[in-house]
Amino acid sequence: MTVTVPADHPCLAGHFPGRPVVPAVLLLELAAAALRERLGPLRINGAPGAKFLLPVLPEQPLLLTLSADPARGRAGFRCESGGSLAAHGELSFDRP
Numbered sequence: 001m002t003v004t005v006p007a008d009h010p011c012l013a014g015h016f017p018g019r020p021v022v023p024a025v026l027l028l029e030l031a032a033a034a035l036r037e038r039l040g041p042l043r044i045n046g047a048p049g050a051k052f053l054l055p056v057l058p059e060q061p062l063l064l065t066l067s068a069d070p071a072r073g074r075a076g077f078r079c080e081s082g083g084s085l086a087a088h089g090e091l092s093f094d095r096p
Helices: 024-039
Strands: 043-046 062-069 074-081 084-094
Touching: 024 043, 024 062, 024 074, 024 084
Parallel strands: none
Antiparallel strands: 043 084, 062 074, 074 084
């Protein structure tokens, strides 16, 4: 799925003034939201091994891919932009 963070997103005002960059925690939340859309209600417990390799700018299209293993409570995620890997890692989760 392709996702973007709008330029007027509230978290961008302080991250960083004059040169906004999408915070890593928002990239994690985008992955978590996509996972919840796929599997239903989940409680995210962590993001082991998450790596943020490139800055992501507002309005920059990201290709977000997930590979979920509900039995293990794990899902891999990848965020790519323009063919380059911007972020990747795992989300650990359980059912509330």
